[in-house]
Amino acid sequence: MKKTLISLAAVALTSLTGMAQAQTVLTVSSWVPPTHGLSVAQKEWCDALTARTSNRVRCNILPRAVTPPVGTYDAIRNGLADVSFTVHGYTPGRFVLTQMVEFPFMGDRAEPLSVAFNRVASKYPEFAAEHQGVKVLGYFTHGPGIVFNTKRPITRVEDLAGMKFRVGGGMVNEIAKNLDMNVTLKPAPESYELLSTGVMDGTLFPAESTDSFKIDKVIKHATTFPGGLYNTSFVFMMNPAKYNSLSAEDKKAVDELSGDAVASRFGKSWDRVDDIALGNMQKNGVKLIKADAAFISGVTIRVSKLERDWAQAAKAKGVKDPSRMLAEFRAEVAKLQNQK
Structure with a gap:
């Protein structure tokens, strides 16, 4: 009997110890479905953090977002949620x-x-200055941007004029305007309704989004470009007060899973679903068109001023040599792509 009581006490103590170790719960929000590559990558990061901290830190992934996409940055800054991601161009x-x-x-x-x-942004403190109020866990992008539409094949710059396109904001908005596209800034989750009702004729997305936002049966034509017509920048972030409340050991775990590691995690997730979506497009009869040299040249001529405008704006933000920073980024991309 005595041994039994001792055993029961040991089990109870072990249970209580395990509960005590799960001392920090991160409230995690996502504005895309749980099956979306972004949500999947975020959950993988959470699971890795729980394992790395021996269950001292775990995530409570909410069933729905705490705010619409455009409010995510401020939601993390203000502590409405502890961890999430957002598109920079949404604001x-x-x-x-x-x-x-x-x-x-x-x-x-x-x-x-x-x-x-992530490597270049982490090198320049001016990027951190733009992200005041949040703890940046990593920067990342989606895959190469594609022109999708429900109306007709697009094989030259002139074909874009007048058609109504949904875009997510940021540089893609300026690119589209310089290509004489009629654009409206709307969050990605609204795409199906906009396209299926004919409010918009097309959208600019990576391949993955045709599956994630259920427009694979609505889209009829897709024009791809080597290197993408555009890319979209994201930030994965944490509320700084929540981060500062962690022990030194748990902060180290967060840091080790962030930076290049988290950029790679989100990037791989995009690539995986991009490949699946491209296959599904072919099955669904979407007409895929590869932009030819003349089309690429036409785009290059029309958007060339955007880099100069950006460089001036970056200087105003304190970057001494924006052109050099952009060249560093291109060189890093080329190096990493050659390693694959």
């Missing part, structure tokens, strides 16, 4: 330097783009 005018990664023809895969972005 026009707020972020300038991150537009560096959004120009045309930057890269064919999200992982090297994301890691290169």
Whole structure:
């Protein structure tokens, strides 16, 4: 009997110890479905953090977002949630330097783009200055941007004129305007309703989004570009007060899973679902068109001023040599792509 009581006491103590170790719960929000590559990558990061901290830190992933996409940055800053991600372009005018990664023809895969972005952004303190109020866990991008539409094949710059396109904001908005596209800034989750009802004729997305936002049966035509017509910059972030409340050991775990590691994680997730979506497009009869040299040249001529405008804006943000920083990013992308 005595041994039994001792055994029961030991079990109870072990249970209580385990409960005590799970001392920090991170409230995690996502504005895309749980099956979306972004949500999947975020959950993988959470699971890795729980394992790395021996269950001292775990995530409570909410069933729905605490705010619409455009409010995510402020939701994390104000502590409405502890961890999430957002598109920089969803708040026009707020972020300038991150537009560096959004120009045309930057890269064919999200992982090297994301890691290169994180490396260069982490090197320049001006990026951190643009993200005051949050703890940046990593910067990343999606895969190469594609022109999707429900109306007709697009094989030259002139075909874009007058058609109504949904875009997410940021540099893609400026690119579209310079290509004479009629654009409206709307969050990605609204795409199906906009396209299926004919309010919009098309959208600019990476391949993955045709599956994630259920527009794979609505889209009829897709025009791809080497390196993408554009890319979109994201930030994965944590509420700084929550981060500061962690022990030194747990902060170290967060840091080790962040930076290049988190950029690679999100980039790989994009690439995986991009490949699946491209296959599904072919099954669904979407007409895929590869932009030819004349089309690429036409785009290049029309958007060339955007890099100069960005460089001036980046200087105003304190970057001494924006052109050099952009060249560093391109060189890092090329190096990482050649390693694959």
